Amino acid sequence: MPYRTGPEAGAPTRLVLCVACGRAVELWPKADDFRCPGCDRHQPALRPDAAAPLVTEAVTFQGSGYDQLVPFAQTLGITESCSQITVRSDGVLFDVTIDIDSGRARGVTMDAQTSGFPTITFTRESRDERKAKASGQTREVQTGDVAFDETIYIDTDVADEDVHVVLASPAVRAAMVELLGSFGSIRMLPSRVSLGGSPSPPECFDAASLGRWLRALRVVAGAPRPIAVKTVPRGIAERLAWAASIPIFPVGLPAFILSVAFVPPVLPFLGLAGAGIGVVIGLLAIAALRFVFRGRSSSHTDLMIARGLVFLGMPFVGAATAHWANALFDRSTERADTLVVAAVEWDEEDSDTEAVLRGGPADLGEIELRYEDDERAIRPGDTAVVWTKAGAFGFRWFTRDSVVTLRGTNRTVSE
Numbered sequence: 001m002p003y004r005t006g007p008e009a010g011a012p013t014r015l016v017l018c019v020a021c022g023r024a025v026e027l028w029p030k031a032d033d034f035r036c037p038g039c040d041r042h043q044p045a046l047r048p049d050a051a052a053p054l055v056t057e058a059v060t061f062q063g064s065g066y067d068q069l070v071p072f073a074q075t076l077g078i079t080e081s082c083s084q085i086t087v088r089s090d091g092v093l094f095d096v097t098i099d100i101d102s103g104r105a106r107g108v109t110m111d112a113q114t115s116g117f118p119t120i121t122f123t124r125e126s127r128d129e130r131k132a133k134a135s136g137q138t139r140e141v142q143t144g145d146v147a148f149d150e151t152i153y154i155d156t157d158v159a160d161e162d163v164h165v166v167l168a169s170p171a172v173r174a175a176m177v178e179l180l181g182s183f184g185s186i187r188m189l190p191s192r193v194s195l196g197g198s199p200s201p202p203e204c205f206d207a208a209s210l211g212r213w214l215r216a217l218r219v220v221a222g223a224p225r226p227i228a229v230k231t232v233p234r235g236i237a238e239r240l241a242w243a244a245s246i247p248i249f250p251v252g253l254p255a256f257i258l259s260v261a262f263v264p265p266v267l268p269f270l271g272l273a274g275a276g277i278g279v280v281i282g283l284l285a286i287a288a289l290r291f292v293f294r295g296r297s298s299s300h301t302d303l304m305i306a307r308g309l310v311f312l313g314m315p316f317v318g319a320a321t322a323h324w325a326n327a328l329f330d331r332s333t334e335r336a337d338t339l340v341v342a343a344v345e346w347d348e349e350d351s352d353t354e355a356v357l358r359g360g361p362a363d364l365g366e367i368e369l370r371y372e373d374d375e376r377a378i379r380p381g382d383t384a385v386v387w388t389k390a391g392a393f394g395f396r397w398f399t400r401d402s403v404v405t406l407r408g409t410n411r412t413v414s415e
């Protein structure tokens, strides 16, 4: 039942956990304090400090051959070695788990089993984030608590007012600063709060440290959360830019590979010119993206990812577009030319013969083609037929596979 300090209009807007028993209590906007309906403890709505004594007991554990948690387990009365311990601290459940990678205990993860938080990631503020904020690229909600704002970066799509609800309590902010002094990240999720980026062993398994982190995490897990979470959606330009950036590389590369297989130009200049134009358009897009990805807590990382996709993909998009357009808009008639094999090189691995062809019309020049020649039959002096069209952009391209007729026989070998 919501607790009210006086007659107020409207409905409860936030939910907070009792510091003693962990019970979730709904609070009206103006409630400064409340009495827990579970344990009857009277307490302020915003926890002022983390000094309250902590009742911690083991609930379950998972036995294993890893002994790193033994000193911590012993403080809870567990004598066996275990890879995970679930404890209850002042009414909230926590999982303390050894992070095992390829049989090596490389750290510890801690999760608070508590629900109702909006999705927010807290990390130590990096130089890149500070720079992105200073340039106006990125906007991060500020709490007004200097020690917190200068050291911690808040990454979220949640509205500022909801972040303010979560961070309103001084004890919560202080606990986060303490946790991020050792861990890389605090992730608030609708179903739990997780500590990631563990300190290295053996520090991360120290029983006293684990006890300290547990106490700080208990404060964070009890933080007020908004009952109805509001997220700030991405703008239409930003969503369009994402939708355009993401497929550039995954579509551009296969489109290029297919164009080389099905509509290959005789000379490589067409693809190079297309790639060059692609690079120029890509650079313009990369410059323009700065004005699209702006004003959110993740703008600088979004910008970096979108730029990377454009940078990688545009040369392929340019080359593929040039190849396909040159072939698909070509209205010329197909031409068959007979050339002479001038030199051969056999590739033993693929059983292919790479042949140099000469003696065709000037617009073909000298051509190198690769034939499936299991018997190594192609010899200099054999004749090869190639079929080409003039190309919509004036770049002649192969319309079908070339065929070599072996000298003195009717046998043929094709590409």
Ligand SMILES: [Zn+2]
Pocket (backbone or CB within 6 Å): 018, 019, 020, 021, 022, 023, 036, 037, 038, 039, 040, 041
């Ligand atoms: Zn209580």
